[in-house]
Amino acid sequence: MSDLGELYQQVILDHNRNPRNFKRIESANRKAEGNNPLCGDRIQLYVLLEGDTITDIGFQMPQGSGCAISKASASLMTDAVKGKTAADAETMVQLFRDMLSGGTNAPGKLAVFSGVRAFPSRIKCANLAWHALHAALQNSAEPVTTESARDF
Amino acid sequence: MLDTARIRPDFPILLQKENGRRLVYLDNAATSQKPRKVIDAIVHYYSFHNANVHRGAYALAVEATEAYEAARTAVARFVNAWAREGVVFTRGTTESINLVAASWGRTNVKRGDTVVVTAMDHHSNIVPWQILCQEKGATIRMVEITEDGRIDLSDFGRALEAKPKIVAFPYVSNSLGTVNPAAQLSKLAHAAGAVTVVDGAQSSPHLRVDVQTIDCDFYALSGHKMLAPMGSGALVAKPALLDAMPPYHGGGEMIERVWDDRSTWNKIPHKFEGGTPNVEAAVGLGAAIAYLEQLGMEKIAAHEQELARLTIERLSQIEGVTVYGPRDHRAGVVPFTYGDIHPHDLATILDRDGVCIRAGHHCTQPLMRRLGVAATARASFYIYNDLDDIDALVTAVRKAGELFGVPA
Numbered sequence: 401m402s403d404l405g406e407l408y409q410q411v412i413l414d415h416n417r418n419p420r421n422f423k424r425i426e427s428a429n430r431k432a433e434g435n436n437p438l439c440g441d442r443i444q445l446y447v448l449l450e451g452d453t454i455t456d457i458g459f460q461m462p463q464g465s466g467c468a469i470s471k472a473s474a475s476l477m478t479d480a481v482k483g484k485t486a487a488d489a490e491t492m493v494q495l496f497r498d499m500l501s502g503g504t505n506a507p508g509k510l511a512v513f514s515g516v517r518a519f520p521s522r523i524k525c526a527n528l529a530w531h532a533l534h535a536a537l538q539n540s541a542e543p544v545t546t547e548s549a550r551d552f
Numbered sequence: 553m554l555d556t557a558r559i560r561p562d563f564p565i566l567l568q569k570e571n572g573r574r575l576v577y578l579d580n581a582a583t584s585q586k587p588r589k590v591i592d593a594i595v596h597y598y599s600f601h602n603a604n605v606h607r608g609a610y611a612l613a614v615e616a617t618e619a620y621e622a623a624r625t626a627v628a629r630f631v632n633a634w635a636r637e638g639v640v641f642t643r644g645t646t647e648s649i650n651l652v653a654a655s656w657g658r659t660n661v662k663r664g665d666t667v668v669v670t671a672m673d674h675h676s677n678i679v680p681w682q683i684l685c686q687e688k689g690a691t692i693r694m695v696e697i698t699e700d701g702r703i704d705l706s707d708f709g710r711a712l713e714a715k716p717k718i719v720a721f722p723y724v725s726n727s728l729g730t731v732n733p734a735a736q737l738s739k740l741a742h743a744a745g746a747v748t749v750v751d752g753a754q755s756s757p758h759l760r761v762d763v764q765t766i767d768c769d770f771y772a773l774s775g776h777k778m779l780a781p782m783g784s785g786a787l788v789a790k791p792a793l794l795d796a797m798p799p800y801h802g803g804g805e806m807i808e809r810v811w812d813d814r815s816t817w818n819k820i821p822h823k824f825e826g827g828t829p830n831v832e833a834a835v836g837l838g839a840a841i842a843y844l845e846q847l848g849m850e851k852i853a854a855h856e857q858e859l860a861r862l863t864i865e866r867l868s869q870i871e872g873v874t875v876y877g878p879r880d881h882r883a884g885v886v887p888f889t890y891g892d893i894h895p896h897d898l899a900t901i902l903d904r905d906g907v908c909i910r911a912g913h914h915c916t917q918p919l920m921r922r923l924g925v926a927a928t929a930r931a932s933f934y935i936y937n938d939l940d941d942i943d944a945l946v947t948a949v950r951k952a953g954e955l956f957g958v959p960a
Contacts (some may be wrong), residue, residue, distance in 0.1 A: 404904050408897075408955055417957075440926050441896075442912040465926030467894035468956070522900060 406515035407522070408468065411476075416468035421478035422456035433543040434532035436524055438527035441465050443530040444473055452485045461530065469522050478508055486537050493534050494518075501525055554847060554855040556938040560740040562587040562843075563936055573906030576944045581726050581754060581885050581932035582910055583776045586650035593839035594832050596705040605829055606805060619833045622752035623838030624821070630841045631752070632762040633788045640794070640821040641834055644785035645753040646676040648772030649720075651787055651824060652749055653700035656770075657718065660747075666716040668746070670695040670703050671922055672725040674709075675915040677751040677772075681720060689705050690717075691956060693955055697922060701728040701877040707738065723755035723766075727916040727930070728877035729860065729885030731759070734766040742767070749794070757934070758856055758883050760849040763788055775833060779840035781929040784833030787824070794820040801826035845933075852935055856884030859933045859942065866946045871951070876923060884933035887914075890949060891958035898952050905948040907941075934948060 428446035435442050436513040442465060448456040457478045461471060475495075495506045496513070500523050505511040516526045535544040560566050563585045569873055578583060603613040605620045630637040642648045657680075661667065678692075685692050693714060695946035696707040703721065709728050712719070719741035723734045734755075738748045747769040747860045755761055762770045770793070775784025799806055799817055803826030808816040817823045844852065863886045867873045872891035890898060895911035902909055910930045913920045920926060931945055952958075 404901060404955065413956065438912065440917065440920065442926075462926075465803065465894075469894040469897070471894075519900060522896070524894065 403518060404498075409512045409515065411509060411512045412468060412472040415472035416523065419459075419471050419475040420457045421475065421482070422460065424460055425458045428456075428458075430536040430539060432532040432536035432540065434528045434535070435543055435545045436470070436528050437545055438524065441467065441525070441528060443470070443529055443532050445474075445529065445536050446544055447536045448551055449457070449486060449537075452487070453491060454484055454486065454489055457482050459532075467522075467525050469525040470528045470550060472551040473526045474514060474532075476512075477529045477534055478531060480508065480510060481533065490537060493530050496530050497527065553858055554851060554935055555939075556936055560936050560938075561849075562589065562610065564588060564591070566936060570906035570908065571904055574809050574940075574944070576657065576907040576941045578906075578931040578933065578937065578945060579908045579910045580751055580757075580777070580934035580937075580939050581930065583782065583912075584757060584779050584934050585610045585936065586779055586781070586836075587843055589843050590781070590836050590839045594781065594836050597832055597835045600942040602831075603708060604948055605831055606822070610919055616831055619838075620829065620834050623834035623841075626838040626841045627773075627788070630761070630845070631756065631773070632764050632835075634764060635791045637820050638789050638791045638794060640787040640789070640824040641785050641829055642772075642785045643830070643833075644774035644776065645674075645751060645772040646680075646774075648770075648785060648787035649677055649749065650680045651750065651800045652772075652789075653684045655800050655824075656747065656793065657681070657684040658687070659798060660683070661688050661690050661717050665690040666693050666714040667691070667714040668693045668695060668708075668711045668714075668719040668741075670708075670721045671697045671721065672701070672728055672730065672916065672919050673755065674726055674751060675917070676753075677720050677722060677749070678918065680716065688694055694918060695721075697728075697919070700879065701725070701730050702881075703730075703732055705736065712740060712746070715744055716741075716746045718749060719744075720749040720751070720933070722751040722753070723761070724758065724883045724885075725916075725919075726754045726875070727884040727914040727919050727928070729887070729932075730878050731755075731881045733882055734768065738766055738768045741926075752788075754883065754885070757844075758849075759853050769793055775837040775840060777845055778837075780837040781833045783830050783838040786837075791820060797824075799826065800824050803827045805829075847935060853883070855935065856937075857882070860884045860886050862939070863931060863933075863942050863945065866942065867949065870946075870949060870953065872953065876928060876951065884937075885930065886932070887930045889925060889928055890953065891956070893952055893956050893958060894928040897956070898929045898949070901950040901952040901955060902945070905944060905951070907944050907948045909945070941945050 425453035430447035603616040756773040776782040806826035899911035
């Protein structure tokens with residue numbers, strides 16, 4: 401079960417059980433919706449961008465959906481980018497994507513998702529929130545899906 | 553129960569390991585594995601009989617045509633079709649239903665008409681009707697299900713008050729395992745003046761099907777869920793209806809005469825089989841039917857129902873597990889959830905033990921909304937599954953509970 405332990409690390413299980421920034425932000429000025437049509441998972445992402453800084457960020461997963469990987473990824477993402485500039489957040493989006501496509505580990509706690517690489521069917525779950533963040537920062541009105549947003 | 557010790561060696565894929573473990577294949581509602589006899593039939597066809605059908609003057613083409621038409625006869629016998637001319641080969645259930653929607657539907661459904669489907673239908677028996685209704689300005693009426701996962705007969709009756717042109721429903725639900733009273737539903741629909749379209753994707757592999765007893769008008773099946781190749785399937789229909797319907801695809805084979813500006817159509821079923829057909833798929837389907845008939849469909853149904861019963865019994869002993877679907881009148885499909893573990897996580901954890909299940913909405917999003925879940929895990933059985941498979945499933949589910957800290 402060691403490889404399962406690599407995927408479901410304690411940090412991921414913790415963020416799945418107790419997701420951070422799991423909230424709707426009424427004053428958000430950037431929003432995005434992400435869909436994983438394969439499993440029906442959906443994320444609503446709310447970003448408050450003041451000047452160039454992400455001063456608040458929250459997410460919701462309707463119907464209590466969201467697997468452990470997608471929920472923990474969204475949770476850790478919101479922690480990681482809160483207080484960062486939009487440009488820094490975009491860099492993190494890129495680093496996260498690079499990690500999952502076989503590159504070096506993303507910084508800090510985000511490295512816990514390196515175990516997802518060994519589970520190709522779950523990479524889309526880990527990426528979902530990051531697709532949504534990219535769309536929100538681009539101010540894209542179109543809902544993103546893990547199918548169409550393969551390339552950022 | 554079937555003698556799985558004799559059946560399993562017929563399936564080459566079951567001899568291989570999955571993540572170093574015995575392959576426990578429990579996603580049969582998605583697709584079945586293929587026995588050596590079906591694989592060999594395809595290889596044999598290409599090795600000895602391959603030619604284009606219905607046109608060659610040479611012996612090889614005659615052999616290919618005979619092989620193709622023998623498969624049609626096999627399908628007709630298998631579901632007790634009205635006539636072998638009433639068996640149209642298609643790529644599967646989805647294409648069969650789209651054929652009915654595009655041909656019978658476009659000809660007969662008008663603005664203001666109603667098409668009835670059920671909340672437990674697969675997207676393939678919903679979306680073609682939505683497309684038709686949007687084009688025609690007709691209305692889709694979705695019949696509700698009961699708490700325990702059956703078609704709500706009183707709502708079905710209310711839906712029929714609109715005098716729908718088409719009533720479509722699944723014989724067996726892919727998401728719940730419910731075996732619907734197809735003959736009763738068809739009779740009620742006919743009394744209201746509708747034609748009936750039965751999605752037979754989940755019934756054909758698992759039950760003795762008799763379309764004349766059901767007395768539906770159209771019956772759609774997929775070969776790949778019943779041991780045959782992907783891309784094999786059929787629409788089985790009352791010949792008089794097919795005769796009156798316009799073609800689906802224009803092209804070779806489906807014509808009688810072609811002039812510069814118009815054509816006349818070949819006889820059924822060829823009118824609906826434009827282009828070179830998938831002869832390999834038909835031949836494989838014929839071999840699959842022979843394999844299933846040898847085992848006996850009643851025995852197959854009993855085997856799967858027993859596996860499902862035992863699985864429900866054992867999963868229900870795990871605190872936090874919810875099993876969906878009716879208590880009885882169900883096929884070998886067991887949908888479940890486990891505490892707050894997302895079905896995708898369950899499927900990943902089970903896969904590490906070589907246990908293949910489906911996780912997701914199973915192409916039944918309207919049903920998932922009614923169940924109040926985004927997804928379920930689903931174990932589904934076939935002729936080669938045995939008690940060891942259930943043991944592996946239950947052990948792996950318990951393991952998932954430990955990993956995620958679901959109280960035991």
